[in-house]
Amino acid sequence: MSENEKNLKAAVIALAGYRAGGALPALDEIETYWRGLVDANGIAPSRAELDPRAFSRSLSNCFIAESITPRHLRLRLTGQHLSDVMGMDMRGMPLSAIILPDSRPHLEQLISDALVGMTGPVRISLFAPPRFGQPALYGGMVLLPLRDEPGAPRRMLGAFATVGKPGRAPRRFRILGAAEVDRPTATPAGRPALKVIDGGLSARP
Template sequence: MSENDKSLRAAVIALAGYRAGGGLAALDEIEAYWRGLTEKNGIPPSRAELDPRGFSRALSNCFIAEAITPRHLRLRLTGQHLSDVMGMDMRGMPLSALILPDSRPHLEQVIAEGLANMAGPARISLFAPPRFGQPALYGGIVLLPLRDEAGAPRRTLGAFATVGKPGRAPRRFRILGAAETDRPVATTGRPALRVIEGGLSARA
């Protein structure tokens, strides 16, 4: 097993531990709010139906993004945490600006599947490699489709959270894995993670 494979496996194990301990609880809170609206109406909510009071504790972690192509999202509204980690106001920037170039095709695939199928919530597990002035940083994104006036999923409610000290901005992340979270919100089990590089796989 190469050193790169070992570091990726270690990142998966560490990230699963952070999730079990509530380190990424903001993602759960926003997803639970979205699920509540979806189950009440039978369809994903529109942006107009969102009430920030429903996820007030995680407000700094949330964002609203809009599709600019079938595979790309542009950030329209962003919480403070995203700006702190990136060291800039991210409004108007593509969501892919958070992601290292070698992982962007995977992000595009997740976005395309969500927009085409109005699929359920998608969790993306992230790892920012350590560099000078930048300690290893673990994180996650959840993408939650919103319907527009025609019923199509052109907008997305999202959340971004990290565990650890961000260090010097900006930070950019490698995607460790992504999975649709079809489990009930109240379930405490860990989601499946699929490592993209090195051929490894792991189920947390």
């Protein structure tokens, strides 16, 4: 299997919700909680509606980010997992700090699209290349829009998870693919379909 094929396979696994490693299911849990707060009209919850006790098992994977420009998010609250992988307290840092420079324009476009359109969840598959003291590391991130609050910057609930040993910190990731998950509606719930964004991959039930 070529390196490109391996990367594509990793992206599909991450976008679908990798379960065997015991880490990326945290993304599913947090997204499921967020979906439960979306009203019948598809309006996202506000920051004030979030109750960390409802996703306590995945709390270490969570973060709250706020917009500082139309294409950038700053981390305001972060879980321990992100700090462990990066080797520092990430509060106050831009979300792009965890992304390798060649993938930052892609992240900026995803953030811009999400902030402008207030779309549904965005799943991002990640890969940290191996280096000395740093094994190859696969991961994923989900961005979940929050409803605007008067006088406050636009915010997002996010989650970040990895599979395997992170090795020596800090680790920075390349974006392998991204997909916008269909916005929740009042129709009966099922496994959400994934829609391709900017060259990302799709995963169907």
